[in-house]
Amino acid sequence: MRIHRLDPDVVSKVAATEIIGSPVNALKEILENSLDAGATNIEIAVKDGGFKLLQVTDNGDGIDQEDLAILCERHTTSKLKTIKDLETMDTLGFRGEALASISHISHVSVVSKTKQARTATRAEYEAGKMTSQKPIAGVQGTVIAIKDLFFNTPSRVKALKGRSNEEYQKILDVVCRYAINYAGTFSCRRDNSGQPYVIAGATAKDKIRRVYGPSVANDLIEINLEGDESIGLKSVSGYVSNADYFSKKGANFIFFVNDRLVSSEALRRGIQKLYSQYVPKGAFPFVFLSLKIESDRIDVNVHPSKREVRILDETEVVDTVVAGIEQYLSNQDAGRKYKVQSFIASSSMPINSVDRPTAAQKYEHHLVRTDPQQSTLTSFARTPIKPRENINLPPSDEESSESSSIPPSNDHQVLEFKPMALASIAALKQEISDHSSTKLTKIVTNHSYIGLVDVSKSLAAIQYDVRLYLIDYHEMSLHLFYQIALTDLANFGTVSLGDGLAIADLLEISGKAVKPSPMLLTMAPMLQDYFRITVKEKDNQMVLTQLPLLLENYNLPVARLPDFFVDLTQLEWADEQKCLGGICMALAKLHQPVAPSASEVETILNSAKRRLVATNQLGSSIVEIANLPGLYRVFERC
Ligand SMILES: Nc1ncnc2c1ncn2[C@@H]1O[C@H](COP(=O)(O)OP(=O)(O)OP(=O)(O)O)[C@@H](O)[C@H]1O
Ligand SMILES: [Mg+2]
Known part of the structure; x- marks a missing residue:
C-alpha cells in the first residue's frame, strides 16, 4: 500500500x-x-x-x-x-x-x-x-x-x-x-x-461531607505532613479515612500534585497496602491528598489528557507520604486492645475483679487484633511490677502473688473502644498536629535502639538510616505519655492500687504545703470515666485506688505520685480544655521514667515508634551525633 x-x-x-x-x-x-x-x-x-x-x-x-x-x-x-x-x-x-x-x-x-x-x-x-x-x-x-x-x-x-x-x-x-x-x-x-x-464549604472537609456524606466525613483524619527538602517534597495535606471507616464500595483516592488532579498508581498501591494492615479485609479507604512538590522535580507533560505527572524520586516521595499517614493511623484511637493490670502483683484485689465487663463490652475473641506487637496480659502478669520507691503501699502478701497465674480467660478483659468526640480534646490533638515534625517523627518511627548512654542526663543512642542520634528519652517520654493520655482518653486499661494510697500522705511527701483538693471528690466521676483515676473517701480521708494503664510492661515510677497530686490540685477545673489537657500532662509527668533500666527505655522507645507524633519542640531532644558518610570522609582522610 x-x-x-x-x-x-x-x-x-x-x-x-x-x-x-x-x-x-x-x-x-x-x-x-x-x-x-x-x-x-x-x-x-x-x-x-x-x-x-x-x-x-x-x-x-x-x-x-x-x-x-x-x-x-x-x-x-x-x-x-x-x-x-x-x-x-x-x-x-x-x-x-x-x-x-x-x-x-x-x-x-x-x-x-x-x-x-x-x-x-x-x-x-x-x-x-x-x-x-x-x-x-x-x-x-x-x-x-x-x-x-x-x-x-x-x-x-x-x-x-x-x-x-x-x-x-x-x-x-x-x-x-x-x-x-x-x-x-x-x-x-x-x-x-x-x-x-x-x-x-469553608474547608475541604465540608466539601467532602457535601459530596461523600457524613459517613465518610465523620471518620476522617486530617493529614498535615511537613516536607522533605532532599526529595523536593514541600508539604502533604488532606484527609484520609481512619481505621473505623468501613466502605465496601471500593477505594476512593483523590490525589492532587501541585493542585493538579492526577492518578498515581504508585501512591495508590502504597496507601492501599498500608490500609490493609489497619482495616478488615474487604474494607476500602477514602483518601484525599494534596502534595506540593518543587515544580522543577515534576514533569507535567506526560499524558495527552494531563492526568499523570512524572515525579523525580517518586519511590521516596511515596514512602514518605505512606510513612506519614501510617503515623496518623497508628496514633488513632480505635482498634486497640485495652487491658487491666495490677499495680502490685501481691495486691489483695484480684485482677479480674476490676471493671467487670458489661454486656456491651466485647471479649477478645470478638475483636480484631490490630497490633501484633501488643502482648497479652498474661505475658506481663508473669513478671509482676514491683514498687521501686520507698512509698507507703499496701502490704505485700507472697501468696496472693499467685494471682499472676490466673488462667488467661479470667485474668484479662478487653474493653470495647469508646470514641471520644470532645471538641476540647480535638483542639489539643490539633495543637500537636500543628506542630508536628515529619522529619523527627520519621526518625522516631524508624529508629533502632542502640542503648543507654547516660542515665544522669537521660540520654540514649538510637540509629536511623545511616545516622546516629542521641535522644533525651526523659523529654520524649513526656510527649509520648501526653499523647497516649490524649488519644486513649476514656479507653485506658487500669492499674489497681489495692486498698489505696492516702492522698494527704502523698502530698505531705511532696514537701509542698498543699492540701487534697475537695475538687478531686467532686470531679471523681469524671476522673473515673475519662482517666480511670479512682479517688474515694475512706475513713474520712481521700484515697487513690486506681490509675490508668498508659503503657504495658512499664513500671510506673511511684516516686512521682506526690508531684502528680500537686499538679492535680493546681488544675483549672472550670475550663474543660485546660482541665483535661492538665490531667493528661500530669499523667505524662507521672510516667516519666526515674533511673530506668536499658530495657525500660527500650519499652518507651518502642511505644514511641508506634505512637509518637514528634513535634518541633523535640528538636533539641533528638540530636544527630554521627553519620556514616561523614565518618567515611573523616577516616578515609586519616
Ligand atoms: N475560562 C478562561 N478564562 C480566561 N482565559 C481563558 C479561559 N479559557 C481559556 N483561556 C485562555 O485561552 C488560552 C487557550 O486555552 P487552552 O485550554 O486551549 O490552552 P492552555 O490552557 O493554555 O493549555 P492546555 O492546552 O494545556 O490546556 C489559555 O492559555 C487562556 O489564556
Ligand atoms: Mg487549558
Whole structure:
C-alpha cells in the first residue's frame, strides 16, 4: 500500500480525539482553564451527558478581546513561553491545545470580559477558526459553551452511544474532586433540571461531607505532613479515612500534585497496602491528598489528557507520604486492645475483679487484633511490677502473688473502644498536629535502639538510616505519655492500687504545703470515666485506688505520685480544655521514667515508634551525633 499525506482536517480530528476521548475530558480542560484564570465561582451545565452541551461559566480574569481571534488556534496559549517554563509550570494548562482540539470536534462559543474591557465579547469557532465576533453586555469572567461534541467524528459517537448517564457521573466526579481541592463554589446542572448540584464549604472537609456524606466525613483524619527538602517534597495535606471507616464500595483516592488532579498508581498501591494492615479485609479507604512538590522535580507533560505527572524520586516521595499517614493511623484511637493490670502483683484485689465487663463490652475473641506487637496480659502478669520507691503501699502478701497465674480467660478483659468526640480534646490533638515534625517523627518511627548512654542526663543512642542520634528519652517520654493520655482518653486499661494510697500522705511527701483538693471528690466521676483515676473517701480521708494503664510492661515510677497530686490540685477545673489537657500532662509527668533500666527505655522507645507524633519542640531532644558518610570522609582522610 502506498504512503500518502493526510488531509490537515483529518490530522486535526485525530489529534483532537486523542486529547478529548469523551465529554469528561473536554469538561476537565475548560474547568482547568477557569481555575487557571483564578475563578472562585464556577457553574457547569451539562446536557445529554455532555454530548449536546458542556458549558462552564466562571468569574475569572476573562480573555482579552484582542486574543479571541486566535483563542482556538493550535498552540496558542497565555501560559507557556519557552520550553524552560515547563520546569516551573504552575498553571494547569500549558500547551495551547485544548480549545483548539475541542473546536475541531464541536461547535464552540465564548463570551468573555476582562476587568478593563467596557463590554463583553461573544465569539464563535469552527475547526480552530473564529467565525464571528460581536460585543454584548456581560460581567467579568468567561462562559465557554461546547455544543454537539463529536458531531463530525461518527465513530466516536458510536463508541459512546447510550452512555450519557455514565458520562454525566464522570463529569460530576471530576467537578467534585476539583471542588474539594480548590476554594470557591462549584455547581453542576444537568439537562436544565431545577436545582443545580452545589458544592460549597469553608474547608475541604465540608466539601467532602457535601459530596461523600457524613459517613465518610465523620471518620476522617486530617493529614498535615511537613516536607522533605532532599526529595523536593514541600508539604502533604488532606484527609484520609481512619481505621473505623468501613466502605465496601471500593477505594476512593483523590490525589492532587501541585493542585493538579492526577492518578498515581504508585501512591495508590502504597496507601492501599498500608490500609490493609489497619482495616478488615474487604474494607476500602477514602483518601484525599494534596502534595506540593518543587515544580522543577515534576514533569507535567506526560499524558495527552494531563492526568499523570512524572515525579523525580517518586519511590521516596511515596514512602514518605505512606510513612506519614501510617503515623496518623497508628496514633488513632480505635482498634486497640485495652487491658487491666495490677499495680502490685501481691495486691489483695484480684485482677479480674476490676471493671467487670458489661454486656456491651466485647471479649477478645470478638475483636480484631490490630497490633501484633501488643502482648497479652498474661505475658506481663508473669513478671509482676514491683514498687521501686520507698512509698507507703499496701502490704505485700507472697501468696496472693499467685494471682499472676490466673488462667488467661479470667485474668484479662478487653474493653470495647469508646470514641471520644470532645471538641476540647480535638483542639489539643490539633495543637500537636500543628506542630508536628515529619522529619523527627520519621526518625522516631524508624529508629533502632542502640542503648543507654547516660542515665544522669537521660540520654540514649538510637540509629536511623545511616545516622546516629542521641535522644533525651526523659523529654520524649513526656510527649509520648501526653499523647497516649490524649488519644486513649476514656479507653485506658487500669492499674489497681489495692486498698489505696492516702492522698494527704502523698502530698505531705511532696514537701509542698498543699492540701487534697475537695475538687478531686467532686470531679471523681469524671476522673473515673475519662482517666480511670479512682479517688474515694475512706475513713474520712481521700484515697487513690486506681490509675490508668498508659503503657504495658512499664513500671510506673511511684516516686512521682506526690508531684502528680500537686499538679492535680493546681488544675483549672472550670475550663474543660485546660482541665483535661492538665490531667493528661500530669499523667505524662507521672510516667516519666526515674533511673530506668536499658530495657525500660527500650519499652518507651518502642511505644514511641508506634505512637509518637514528634513535634518541633523535640528538636533539641533528638540530636544527630554521627553519620556514616561523614565518618567515611573523616577516616578515609586519616
Ligand atoms: N475560562 C478562561 N478564562 C480566561 N482565559 C481563558 C479561559 N479559557 C481559556 N483561556 C485562555 O485561552 C488560552 C487557550 O486555552 P487552552 O485550554 O486551549 O490552552 P492552555 O490552557 O493554555 O493549555 P492546555 O492546552 O494545556 O490546556 C489559555 O492559555 C487562556 O489564556
Ligand atoms: Mg487549558
